[in-house]
Amino acid sequence: MESSMDLWKPVGTVKIRVYKYNPRKDFAPGWKEYEIEVSRGTTILDALLRIKEETDPSLAFRYSCGQALCGSCAMMVNGRQMLICRTRVLEVAKGGKIELRPLDNFPIIRDLACDFKSFFDKHRAVKPWIIRKDVEELENPTGDYKQTIEEYARYYQFTDCLKCGACYSACPTVATDHEYLGPQALSQAYRYIVDTRDDGLEERIAVVDSDHGCWRCHFATSCSDVCPKYVDPAQGIQLLKKLILRSKLGFKPHKPAEVLPSKIGEVKRG
CATH class of the missing domain: 1.10.1060.10 (Alpha-helical ferredoxin)
Known part of the structure; x- marks a missing residue:
């Protein structure tokens, strides 16, 4: 029987191609490729955090909760808008590769981070x-x-x-x-x-x-x-x-809701 720990055992390497651009100093955008070891449970956010901690501290991207609740980490993954905190690397890797770039239609602050x-x-x-x-x-x-x-x-x-x-x-x-x-x-x-x-x-x-x-x-x-x-x-x-x-045509979606007396829902004591 497979244990939960098996989800985090390394199963191979993936190459992640990342859009790199700092509008303040770069003449034009470029790309940088990173190769990292991943498990079946590794998310793209996990991968980027590891790259930033171990390989490229200059890499910029947005994230916060890591639970698909805040929406901060959306970016283009292989050309499609996704939340990287809930997207596993092996689910989207094509031929052992993933391409990441900032969201379309947003100004770029730096790399994968956009101006909202x-x-x-x-x-x-x-x-x-x-x-x-x-x-x-x-x-x-x-x-x-x-x-x-x-x-x-x-x-x-x-x-x-x-x-x-x-x-x-x-x-x-x-x-x-x-x-x-x-x-x-x-x-x-x-x-x-x-x-x-x-x-x-x-x-x-x-x-x-x-x-x-x-x-x-x-x-x-x-x-x-x-x-x-x-x-x-x-x-x-x-x-x-x-x-x-x-x-x-004169129709309104509803009448404004009335206020319920505050005593409703109170529990009598004594």
């Missing part, structure tokens, strides 16, 4: 927080907002977004229109608009129903194809378009 400033600016532009007219209740709550399981299910899948940038990197519209909000921001706009606790329909529509908003999406679905959490931002954008058209 514009990406996060667009995310903030759609106001990704609960908006209410009753500001006093929002800031000094007296109870929870009422929401049914069915209402929660309308937006639940979009709450899994990691903001890893994979969808943005894969989007052909982002590649040709740098002002386009992108699939991540637009799908998150839909997520908050259909949340029954929210009352920010008009404020968000002013942002997404624009020259560089949701109508620039041509439904290529490449964003959904590469999403590591299966959020399906392409679906969110199409639902957002439908919501906008209905709003122009």
